[in-house]
Amino acid sequence: MGDTTTGGSGLVGRETEDGVVRAFLARAADRGDALVVTGDPGVGRTAVLDAAAGTAAATGALVLRAAGVGSETEVGHAGLSQLLLPLLDGPEGPPGGALAAVLGVRPGAPPGPLAVASAVLALVDRAARGRPVLLVVDDLPELDRSSARVLGLVARRLPGRRCGFLAAARTGGDPLPDTGLPRLELGPLDEAASAELLRTRAPALPASVRRRVLDAARGNPLALLELPAVLTGDDGGPVPLPPGTRLHAVFARPVGALPAPTRALLLLAALEGTGDLRALRAAALADGRWSDDGWLDDLAPAERARLVRVDLAAGRVALRHPLTGAAAVELASSGDRRRAHAALARALAGDPERCAGHLAQATLGPDGEAAGLLERAAGRARQRGDGAGAVALLLRAADLTPPGPARARRLAAAAAATVDTTGDLPAVPGMLARARAADPRAGRSPAVAAAAAAHLLHAVGDVGTAHLVLARGAATALDEGPGPAAVADALPTLLLACHLAGREDLWRPFDDALARLGTDVPPVLAVAARTLADPARATRADLGRLDDLVTAVQTDADPVSVVRVAAAAAPAGRLAACRPALRRLAAGGGGSRAAALAARVLLAQDGFAAGRWDEAGHTAAEAVREAGRLGYRLLALPAVHVLALLAAARGDEEAVRSRAGDLAAAAAAHGAGLAVHLAAHARGLAALGRGDYDDAARHLAALGPTGRLAPHAPVALSAALDVVEAAVRTGRRAQAAAHVAALRRAPVSAAAPGPALLLAGAAALVAPEEEARGCFEAALAVPGAQEHPFELARVRLAHGEHLRRARAPGAARGQLAAALEVLERLGATPWAARASAELRATGPSARRTDGGRGPASLTAQEYEIAMLAASGLSNKQIGTRLFLSPRTVGAHLYRAFPKLGVTARAALRDALAGVPTPRPPSER
Known part of the structure; x- marks a missing residue:
């Protein structure tokens, strides 16, 4: 076995175990050793043995192998014969003595185990004269008893010999319990290793199937390797265990060997899913086949087979592996499954959501009651952040609904939830087609129109057509009166279309619909209609309602609600307060990938504003990539804007041209006028950084005329300091002062640290010479200004420049040095160079x-x-x-x-x- 330190086993996620095995091989080659590898079925015991045998053989060792065979457990010394067979044709001839009868060399009664073990050791010693020997035995529990007894004696007598004994057994099935041999327990792979194994063996697996495989396998390597071949989508049904596969042998055969009552109880436990022993008891009694006296006794065979664990003290029953439950479900007939679901529905009547799920599975034909329960359960699933679960419940509700408006509405709701949360855009057209087939008038439904327009907006990127569909749908619905709730559900998508279009005239249908709904407008939509649409004209009352929503979002699990509140908060300078909720959503998006993507975009914007530029760049780039994978390119425009702003602030002119070009191309291709504003902002900031103030003013003019905050152009508010500085430095001080006056009239400018700092800094730039110092000091004293280090450093830089001109070099140096330190830390190279030049211009310091x-x-x-x-x-x-x-x-x-x-x-x-x-x- 020689040198076992070079290379690895090649087993994903088994680095620690590989180290243990390689150390064992080194000891065995030098002075003898033994090791038993244990673990649950499918965990990879044989793979570890194969890797060890390959390593030993590569270093020159003689590897002898055997494996237990169930059909040979009663054949005396069958395993030993299999193991020693290669030695029978050695140059010294077949063994004699005690081994002769055992191995069938000559007839006669075999001697006792100790004599056979001594003979085996002598044979191994003879084989090990020129090289080490490794005995490898797989499936110890299936080995015949006589061989197991002899090998147990051999393994304990290996120290001092150049021989190793490596065996594998399932946990709890080791037939050598009294040998005291060292054990290596193989556990399941962790999440990262499972994902890596799946990536290397099934690289083309769709994301939804990949997630389902990972959840079902729970780190079991065999399941990770075999499930991708039989899973084609996330249909919500049981994981299949196809006959003839190793996976079926490992998980289905032990379940099939159980008594019928045990399989029925195991089926109830698998479908119940939580492991609550009280719920299982209630379902068993509701089924009618068990009484309250001794019902749990029928689960004992599954316990003895180590398929389940029952903890009476904790009131829990746990399946050894999720695929044990999958096997119980697969082996049951469709009638048995419906009967189990019906029993669980009766047992869980006090839990409407779970009851609805089981009732749906127990129902064959249309069932209005079950469909209604499922629809309400979908709403609760969405509120707690389970977007994928909500979609599955809505689709099942539609299946249980007769053709007509209700079925179309539920399919449209599933399509909308898919767009908003799961991100599975290719599935949406099929849902909408089924909705139109269910109700010929579905095309006039606001729910169908909203889902179709949302798909147009994201998957196709057609802002204009999406806006037209939504505007007409909202107007028709208001005229025909299907109810304010139906219209309100369509308005968030219309709001997004208007925001992306960046055109004032397109807001009129949205404003009209909002006015006609009156008090029926949802609170988030009412606030977003002011802050996201036109933050400069949001009232103090609007901002107060926004503050209430931001406070509430900290405990809100609904991903769509979190994103909508944060999007409304961003233009008002309150995005930082939404940061914890956004981080939770971005980290645990799971079945809400679209919402998690939107959260990352907002976090990138927050990171830039807060001076966490490296984090912002990483998050923005990740969001752009994810948007490309999912098809939500327009949703990522603000992330591209962040990347462009970072490049502008850091003086990377090539990156500014590239990112701004991407934004301009999106504007031209998709009718996204917002992208024109975003590109202009980045280009203007880059021009300010390099000192080209005329170019800066030219680019920033796209945000509206200086002196007036253009309506429905939220970027104009965040770029206010840039606009004022460009105007001042190009000699348009009066226009700059008018712009500051417009900022002062906007309540949002004084309602949060970011906007307040921009206003105060801009006011200092246009202040008369004799008042400027006080205005700059007031800007630096804005509460929370330190939360926006780039803007604060720019104000310090401008203050230092003013102080130097006012012949106060000492005070100027203090401001300039502080600005320089922050700008250098951020990597804002053009601005740092400007601060450094100003410092030099203040003159020599005192000696x-x-x-x-x-x-x-x-x-x-x-x-x-x-x-x-x-x-x-x-x-x-x-x-x-x-x-x-x-x-x-x-x-x-x-x-x-x-x-x-x-x-x-x-x-x-x-x-x-x-x-x-x-x-x-x-x-x-």
Whole structure:
């Protein structure tokens, strides 16, 4: 077995186990050793043995193999003969003595186990003279008893010999319990290893099937390898275990060997799904075949076969593996399954959602009651974040509904939920076709129109046609009166179409429908209609309602609700408050992939605003890729905008051209006027960074005329500081002042830190010279301004530029140095270069006259921190203001104290009084 340290076993997710086996092989080759690999069926015991045998053979060892065979368990020494057969034709001839009769070399009664074991060891010793020997035995529980007894004796006597004994047995089935041999227990693969194995063996598997395989296999390698061949979609039915496969042998045969009453109870347990022993008992009694006295006794055979575990203290029954339940379902007849579902429906009458699911499976023909229960259950499933479950329940409800408007409505609801949550866009046309077949008038239904338009919007990218379909559908529905709820359900998609179109005239049908609905408008839609559509004209009352929704979304599990509230909050500067809910949704989207994608787009926007630029770039790029995979390219436009803004702020002109070009192409191809505004914003920011103010003003003009916040152009609000700076630097101060006045009239500008900082910074840029310093200081003092480091650094930079012009170089250096540090940390290269140039322009700093001590010896950062500490701020407060950790602040003060000749914060004020300003970083 020699050197076993090179290479790996090639078994995915078994690195730790591979290390254990390779160490065993090294010991066995040197001085003898034994190891028994155990684990549940299908977990990969044989694969581990195969890998070990291959490794040993590659290093020159003699590998002898045998495997237990069920039909030979009563044949004496059958396994031993199989194992030693290669040695019978050795150069020294067949063995004699005790082994002769055992191996059939000569007739006679076989000796006792100890004598046979001694003879086996002698034979192995003879074979091991030139190279190590490895004995490999698979399926120990199926080995004949006489061979098992001999091999147990052999395994314990290997130390000191160049021989290893490696065997495999299912957990609990080892026939060598008293040997004390070392064990290696194989558990299921973890999620990452399972996904990797599935990716390498079934790379073309659709995402929905991949998820179903992972859920059903639960880390069992055999299931991961064989299920992809038999699963073609997520139809909600039981996982098939096709006859003739190893998977069927491992999971279905043991279930089929159980008594009929045990299989029936196992079927109830599998379909109940939660493992609640009380629910299983109620279902068993509802079935009628069991009484309350001793009903659980029929589950004992399954316990003895290690197929289930019953914990009476905890009131739980657990299947050993989910595929055991799948086997119980598959082996049952359709009548048995309906009877079990009916019993569970009666037992779970107090749980309407679960009751509806079982009632649907127990019903053969149309059933209005079951369909209604399923539809309501779908609503609850969606509210708790189970988009895929909601779609499955709606489709089953439609199956149980006779042809007509109700069936069409349920199919349309399933299509809409698919678009909003699961992201399975290719399935939507089929659902809509079934809806139209169920009701010839379904084309006029607002539900069908909304689902069809949503598919048009995302899968096709046809903003104009989607808007037309929705506008006409809403108007027709309001005229014909199917109910306000039906119209309200269609309006979120119309709102999105209007937002993407970026045209003021297209908002009229939406505004008309909203006005006609009056108080029947859902709260989220009412608020989004103001903040997402035209944030500059949102009232204080609108913003108050938005705050209530943002508070409520923290505990909202409905992915669609979370996305809609966060989208409404973004233009109003409240996206940061939605961050925890969005992160939960993005991380655990599962069956709500479309909603999770929207959450990532919003998180990318939040990351840029909060100065977490690396995170924002990663999240935005991931969102763009995911949107391409799912087909939601228009939904990813704001993520492309984030990537363009990052490139603009960092001075990557080529990336700005590329990303802005993507946005412009989307605008032209899909009628998405919003993309024109997004591209203009990025191009304008890039021009500001490189100092080309005329070009910046030209690009930003696409957002509307300077001096007026264009209606239905939400980007104009977030780009307000850019617009004002471009106007000021191109000599249009009056227009810039008018723009600031328009910002002041918008309540949203003062209602959150981000918009408030933009307003205050813009106001400082247009303020008269004698008032500018106070305006800049007011901008820097905006509560929460530090949450927006890029904009705050830009305001500091502008303040420093003003102070330098006002002949206050010392004060200018403090602002410029602080701006420079943040801009360098963000990687905002053009802005950092500008700050650095301004620092150099403030002139030389005071020279040291005290031998390296005193305030003049402080760096710019040390000086600013010392000044803040002298004013009474704590390290934490200073860190918050300067975007430093408290530990970093403490380190700066630790270096500053000796330079100032002080030992306590109380002495800082006197030490700093009347001191020249320290040198900027560029001069150090």
